[in-house]
Amino acid sequence: MTEIKNVTLVAEIDHVDDKGNGQAVIWRESDKGNNPRKLKLTIPQTLPGESVEVVVDNPDKRRRKVMPQEILKANPDRTDAPCPHFERCGGCVWQHWSYAGQLKHKTAKLKAALNGEGLDPELVRDTIGMDDPWHYRNKMEFTFSPEGEIGLHEQGNFRKIISLETCLIAGKNMVDGMLEVGDWVKEFGLKGYDKDAHEGLLRHLMVRESFATGEMMLALFATETPDGELAFAVENLVERITSKFPNVKSLLWLVNTDWADRTQSEDTHLLAGRDFIYDEMAGYRYRLWFDTFFQTNPLQAQKLVELALEMGKPQEDEKMIDLFCGVGTFSLPFAARVKELAGIEIVETSIESAKRNAVDNDLHNTTFLARDARHGLDEMHERFGFADILLIDPPRCGAGGKVMRRIGRAKPKRIVYVSCKPETFATDVAELLPFGYTLQTVQPVDLFPHTVHVELVALMSRVDE
Numbered sequence: 001m002t003e004i005k006n007v008t009l010v011a012e013i014d015h016v017d018d019k020g021n022g023q024a025v026i027w028r029e030s031d032k033g034n035n036p037r038k039l040k041l042t043i044p045q046t047l048p049g050e051s052v053e054v055v056v057d058n059p060d061k062r063r064r065k066v067m068p069q070e071i072l073k074a075n076p077d078r079t080d081a082p083c084p085h086f087e088r089c090g091g092c093v094w095q096h097w098s099y100a101g102q103l104k105h106k107t108a109k110l111k112a113a114l115n116g117e118g119l120d121p122e123l124v125r126d127t128i129g130m131d132d133p134w135h136y137r138n139k140m141e142f143t144f145s146p147e148g149e150i151g152l153h154e155q156g157n158f159r160k161i162i163s164l165e166t167c168l169i170a171g172k173n174m175v176d177g178m179l180e181v182g183d184w185v186k187e188f189g190l191k192g193y194d195k196d197a198h199e200g201l202l203r204h205l206m207v208r209e210s211f212a213t214g215e216m217m218l219a220l221f222a223t224e225t226p227d228g229e230l231a232f233a234v235e236n237l238v239e240r241i242t243s244k245f246p247n248v249k250s251l252l253w254l255v256n257t258d259w260a261d262r263t264q265s266e267d268t269h270l271l272a273g274r275d276f277i278y279d280e281m282a283g284y285r286y287r288l289w290f291d292t293f294f295q296t297n298p299l300q301a302q303k304l305v306e307l308a309l310e311m312g313k314p315q316e317d318e319k320m321i322d323l324f325c326g327v328g329t330f331s332l333p334f335a336a337r338v339k340e341l342a343g344i345e346i347v348e349t350s351i352e353s354a355k356r357n358a359v360d361n362d363l364h365n366t367t368f369l370a371r372d373a374r375h376g377l378d379e380m381h382e383r384f385g386f387a388d389i390l391l392i393d394p395p396r397c398g399a400g401g402k403v404m405r406r407i408g409r410a411k412p413k414r415i416v417y418v419s420c421k422p423e424t425f426a427t428d429v430a431e432l433l434p435f436g437y438t439l440q441t442v443q444p445v446d447l448f449p450h451t452v453h454v455e456l457v458a459l460m461s462r463v464d465e
């Protein structure tokens with residue numbers, strides 16, 4: 001049988017997948033009276049309801065990923081992507097979708113996730129978007145190519161770096177900082193790191209900016225220490241950053257010689273300022289080190305905190321547990337309103353930071369424990385007792401049945417669930433129903449415009465309360 005190559009087909013986009021790519025199915029005639037063959041296509045930068053022309057290299061396979069050649073019928077919410085890097089960069093996938101259209105889709109996705117678990121989709125309110133959905137991120141991790149270009153990964157290709165002239169989701173000062181470092185690298189002819197060969201100097205540049213205090217951190221991850229032959233170049237870096245960016249309160253050089261391509265450090269060198277910056281959220285002050293998890297869209301995260309307070313209704317004679325508490329983004333505002341608060345979190349440095357943040361903010365009714373959620377809950381129930389309010393903010397994988405059933409048995413009066421993944425939220429909530437809880441309300445908030453992600457705050461309470 002001769003293999004057919006590069007066939008032009010018309011695909012109708014049915015829906016977008018979890019990565020934000022359009023999905024289409026085409027049934028193709030097969031030879032000699034056999035059943036038609038199903039070809040599943042993943043087509044980035046398309047939208048539901050669109051009809052697009054594609055060229056498929058090998059249509060006899062069951063699945064192919066192809067770029068659209070031409071949009072024959074556009075979704076009414078299609079718009080022009082403003083970023084010059086949109087077509088290749090993996091930073092945002094939905095700049096071609098009007099912001100109103102993205103928000104509608106996020107609400108519908110959350111409703112579908114509830115429906116899938118037999119929960120009432122009508123409890124979901126409209127997604128709260130941003131007035132200005134650009135330059136919202138307070139932290140970015142840029143990567144160097146082996147040639148020393150600085151940028152972000154190409155969509156769907158972690159080996160390729162797109163050299164950036166701009167970035168429309170990073171804070172504006174962060175983009176300027178990134179470009180300055182890029183110029184410095186070029187001027188000194190420095191090499192980036194090559195993952196395959198495990199050689200080269202510069203790996204990543206992490207930039208943090210507090211939109212509340214204006215303080216910035218620039219952290220360079222490299223395979224060598226900043227001395228010896230590098231001393232002259234590094235001196236120049238310090239001079240140009242401190243003179244052009246007086247808001248950079250922390251300039252770090254972090255050594256990472258590991259094969260693992262993460263922003264981790266085995267040897268930290270402070271080039272200028274201190275090793276942390278100050279940030280603020282909802283009126284509380286936080287210290288952020290290079291490895292501290294902190295909400296990356298502070299404007300919208302503040303809305304999450306306000307919603308959690310509104311739903312949790314903390315009272316001054318109540319006890320509360322903040323499970324998966326991180327550095328205390330929810331713990332501190334709640335601690336100011338309840339009798340006692342206990343936070344549980346697996347990362348020890350976050351717990352150290354949460355303790356310090358509580359003291360820095362003059363809160364003395366908190367206790368924090370570095371444990372995994374399951375054992376931490378058991379231990380806290382013994383030491384601290386049962387809570388009236390329980391706030392839970394797990395990572396994308398959700399809390400899981402064992403943790404949810406422990407919560408159910410402990411019978412807190414109100415449970416505030418903050419989630420970054422509708423599907424795991426819905427399965428976790430379903431675990432609580434046999435314990436007499438009902439879902440009261442679900443408020444999605446858009447923390448990551450132009451991406452597939454959606455966050456939410458929900459309230460559950462017991463029927464007998």
Ligand SMILES: C[S@@+](CC[C@H](N)C(=O)[O-])C[C@H]1O[C@@H](n2cnc3c(N)ncnc32)[C@H](O)[C@@H]1O
Binds near residue numbers: 293327
């Ligand atoms: C979505 S973040 C929320 C952090 C915090 N509530 C905030 O808003 O900054 C989830 C947190 O759960 C922590 N975590 C992940 N797995 C955990 C586990 N098994 N037990 C306890 N904490 C965990 C992570 O380290 C992270 O800080």
